[in-house]
Amino acid sequence: MPSETSGLLRIAHAEAALGFAGQERRILKEMQAMRERGHHVELICRPEAKLVQAATEAGIPVRTLPMGGLLNLLRGAPKVCRILREGHFDVLNTHSRIDTLLAGLGARMAGTPLIVRTRHLTNRVNSMLAYTWVPHRVTTVSNHVREYLIERGVPADRVETIYSPITLPPPGLRSALREELNLPSKAVVVCCVAILRATKGHRELIEALRPLMKDRPQVHLVLVGSGSPMFEQLQSMIEEIGLADRIHMLGFRHDVPNILAGSDIFALATQKEASGTVYVEAAAAGLPVIGVDVGGVSEMVKNGETGILVPAGEVAGLRAALANLLDDDGLRARMGAAGKRMVYAEGKFSLAGLAERTEQVYRTWLAQLGFHGPAAPGSH
Structure with missing residues (x-):
């Protein structure tokens, strides 16, 4: 050889x-x-x-x-x-x-x-x-x-x-996301980065967050990704439920590291996924992640350590996972740090x-x- x-x-x-x-x-x-x-x-x-x-x-x-x-x-x-x-x-x-x-x-x-x-x-x-x-x-x-x-x-x-x-985020990156969206200083930002398709679970994520956002005015959701007609359908849904000022649809963006760096939690409720390296990108940015236990997602997320995995089709489970992280900044910090260690120490991504x-x-x-x-x- x-x-x-x-x-x-x-x-x-x-x-x-x-x-x-x-x-x-x-x-x-x-x-x-x-x-x-x-x-x-x-x-x-x-x-x-x-x-x-x-x-x-x-x-x-x-x-x-x-x-x-x-x-x-x-x-x-x-x-x-x-x-x-x-x-x-x-x-x-x-x-x-x-x-x-x-x-x-x-x-x-x-x-x-x-x-x-x-x-x-x-x-x-x-x-x-x-x-x-x-x-x-x-x-x-x-x-x-x-x-x-x-x-x-x-x-x-x-x-x-x-x-x-994955491409690791540049060291010392300072996000401009919160200034761009004019968010309050105490805002807790959940972000989702994915192409807009039905199987990516955007509707389920919004449904899971909806009652939580009602009781927690500091929570905002940022959706990054494009795809027609889902973009327009989600826009209509968000308008109908009265959360247009709290759910921000940014479309396709070239500055995903900037988005992740300005967020507190990454959540993607995809129903079908071969691997899901976007979870690893979020972990590299120090974010705790929430995903659905389908396909290869469990190979990207260490359940209970770097994030929380919920069974497929369970909006209630997704809502509970979101509530856990939204209400416990210590848990967010621990999972985010564990995810970052996983990415940088293992090197397989x-x-x-x-x-x-x-x-x-x-x-x-x-x-x-x-x-x-x-x-x-x-x-x-």
């Missing part, structure tokens, strides 16, 4: 998605982190994908080709084969069904030593083809997703968990931790497959 200094890898990532949400951000972070360790990294995606600009600005080489549909599959696989052969790539890492079939087939044709599929979501998988026949191995963003794939037939020794990284773990997994799998060094020109 090559040493860390001499065995640098050539890695291609393929992604068919057009947007730039959590999955695409994770891919970009992973590419940058692996490049920092000296590996060569390139991206294969659609020409209209938002990842093109993001990767280009980050200095990562990008190859584009149409994806989706049988014709693009038949045309695209040979193109990927040429890219991988000419670039002497050691690893192809795919992320969605379309790019796994297209780029994975091209990698099989090219004889690429290691083909990896990363599963980012917790949704049910209809066809296991993109997890069994096409890739050699699979990575997941949480043990919850890993266990699901094992139940569906992926051999346990062929799938590993690699947690998504850091960019460096992601790169180290990814490299370890790649090297182990390459050795298992009989490749003990990076690909040399003409070796494929």
Whole structure:
């Protein structure tokens, strides 16, 4: 097996998605982190994908080709084969069904030593083809997703968990949130950062907080995230219950660390979550967190230590957890401090931790497959 200094890898990532949400951000972070360790990294995606600009600005080489549909599959696989052969790539890492079939087939044709599929979501998988026949191995963003794939037939020794990284808040950050919202000095701020979808539980969070806010005039809720038509629906709901002056909808924001630094509690009542690294981001900011015990959330929150987890569908349980933290500033401080220690001491959610773990997994799998060094020109 090559040493860390001499065995640098050539890695291609393929992604068919057009947007730039959590999955695409994770891919970009992973590419940058692996490049920092000296590996060569390139991206294969659609020409209209938002990842093109993001990767280009980050200095990562990008190859584009149409994806989706049988014709693009038949045309695209040979193109990927040429890219991988000419670039002497050691690893192809795919992320969605379309790019796994297209780029994975091209990698099989090219004889690429290691083909990896990363599963980012917790949704049910209809066809296991993109997890069994096409890739050699699979990575997941949480043990919850890993266990699901094992139940569906992926051999346990062929799938590993690699947690998504977070960006740590800048030291000494002073939040401008309270000034921006003109909040009173004694305000207790609950914040929620998530795309506005029904499964993220914004309605349930508001319902849980509603009676608590009635009895506690110092409590404010800050919602960060965009998504239509949910944004408009929540606005109407907030107006109807008469809390427009206490529930602040900020839409999409680039300054999430600023929002977290100006808050006292983080709460997200998501009903479906593959991992939930936003809980870790909140913990890194020193906030106690409240979540629902679904998917991989329990891997991000230490229940009773860094935050409180409640069973799915229990608004009453969510309300009780919120009341506990709203009424006990000592508990908030203890859980917030524990969360911060967890993030900084363990390091598994850091960019460096992601790169180290990814490299370890790649090297182990390459050795298992009989490749003990990076690909040399003409070796494929």
